[in-house]
Amino acid sequence: MKTKLSDCMRPLLGALLLGTTLLGTAHAEVRPLDRVVAIVDNDVVMQSQLNHRLQEVQQTIAKRGAALPPEHVLSQQVLERLIIENIQLQIGDRSGIRITDEELNQALATIAQRNGMSLEQFRAALARDGLSFADAREQVRREMVISRVRQRRVAERIQVTEQEVQNFLASDLGRMQLSEEFRLANILIPVPESASPENLQAAARQADELYQQLRQGADFAQLAIARSASETALEGGDMGWRKAAQLPPPFDAMVGALQPGEVTEPMRTPGGFIILKLLDKRGGGTQVRDEVHVRHILIKPSEIRSEAEAQRLAERLYERIQSGEDFGELAKSFSEDPGSALNGGDLNWIDPNALVPEFREVMSRTASGELSRPFKSPYGWHVLQVLGRRATDSSAQFREQQALNILRNRKYDEELQAWLRQIRDEAYVEIKL
Structure with a gap:
């Protein structure tokens, strides 16, 4: 049985931010404007947003076959979710987090691919489910901003010791x-x-x-x-x-x-x-797991280096490696990943599931011995090189990596x-x- 595409997207996508409309008649009759249902710091949540998200949630609950709670109870729950999302989006805006058109297009192409579709087929399926492509892009953008805010504010603070x-x-x-x-x-x-x-x-x-x-x-x-x-x-x-x-x-x-x-x-x-x-x-x-031997150079935007400058530096380093300069030496000189820079950017053999999705996806498309073009993750701009691939069982090293992931996830859930x-x-x- 095929799952409706909009249901596939809902765990990944956030709510639609709908504009307000003013409708009139030939007799200049004016219908009520969209109204504010919550003031959240320097922004607002509109009735149209609440109505749209409420409709989505009601449809999801109905598809599960569950009985709906009273509308005023559900409305309060949905409004609280929108308020929390709004706060995080404002934090992202103040932190200078921006999602480029290229990143949005790549994310949508990935969603289409996971559903076994081309981008055009994806557009058509969205239309059949009552979603416009522009609305889908906005949903993806919001979720990507929230994900990066959480990465900076929560995930990067979590430390797990060897002991x-x-x-x-x-x-x-x-x-x-x-x-x-x-x-x-x-x-x-x-x-x-x-x-x-x-x-x-x-x-x-x-x-x-x-x-x-x-x-x-x-x-x-x-x-x-x-x-x-x-x-x-x-x-x-x-x-x-x-x-x-x-x-x-x-x-x-x-x-x-x-x-x-x-x-x-x-x-x-x-x-x-x-x-x-x-x-x-x-x-x-x-279980047999695939592992990848990879090295990378990380360039981070900062107060003294803009996003565009970080991207240009990553592109220059890519060109220098392509021209024959040593990857390891450039990583030692320029990479801002403290865990790998001194080792020439080498991450050793690593389980792809331990990496952020942006890094993992580029790594999966890069052949052994090949260099990736510069790309962006929540940490900054990367250039990576795949040195090899292998299948491995639950070795001591693999067990340690799994334990590290589990402990980090546990701490992340609590901290979040x-x-x-x-x-x-x-x-x-x-x-x-």
Whole structure:
């Protein structure tokens, strides 16, 4: 069964920012203008944005076969999501994050390719699903900005030590992560950082009430949409696939004991009370992984080097390598990746899944021994060279890389939720709805 293209795009794309219209009649009758439903720092959320996103969410929920919560409840959830997105977009604007036409075109071409289409077929499919190509570009642009904001503000601050990696590999969870993977959904009942005992008791009662409803057969996705404060609430709480080791204790052990369809009891976390549902699980055995031996030169924009200047420098370095200059020596002199510059830009053998999508995609298109043209990632401008490819099993090095990824993802999830709460608390938000 084919999935509707708009459904494929929704996990990747954000909401459409629709313009306002003024319609008149021959008798100069004026219909109401689009109105502001929330003031968010220096920007606003419009009723048209809320209506459009609300319609998308309602269609998604209906396709899952779940019952819709009351419209005013769903509307509040959707508006909160738009407010959080708006704050992040403003941070991106203040930080000078810009998405070029070339990057947008490449992203859309990638989406089309993943759906087995050419770009023209992709345009036609969008039209059949009621989406214009211009709207799709805007959705992609917003999501790319938000992704880069999170990369700069959250991901780059996360550090995992070698001792943490070794401790993890020696743990029961470290051994478990190679065998099983879980698809989870969650419901979060939030608790303020400075919550009073009364606030805590009220949140605990609310979480227990939801847990009892779930035990009696209530629909988890519907309750998540209506009651959860999690970032995945509008997706029915669906968190996707996670290794047990990515889950903070005690959920790691609790989820491992569940069968698909079962839920955990409410558990206290720094953000509030969480209930998890196990949607599915999979696992297994030794897996062969492709690894790539790659080296690169990274040029970062900065306060004294503009985006355009960083791009021009990367292009000059590319031309010098093409003219015969030594890649390693240029990397030592110019690369701003502290982890590889002193080694001539060498990243050694690496699992492509450990790399950001922009780097991974260019690397996959570059033949062994070949040099890529300069390209941009959230870190800056790169020139890379693929030195070789191989297939490998779960060797010690591979296990360490997997452990590093899992620990980083765990810290990222926790840090992201804390950061989103922080920017929401610090922003000026006035609800007009």
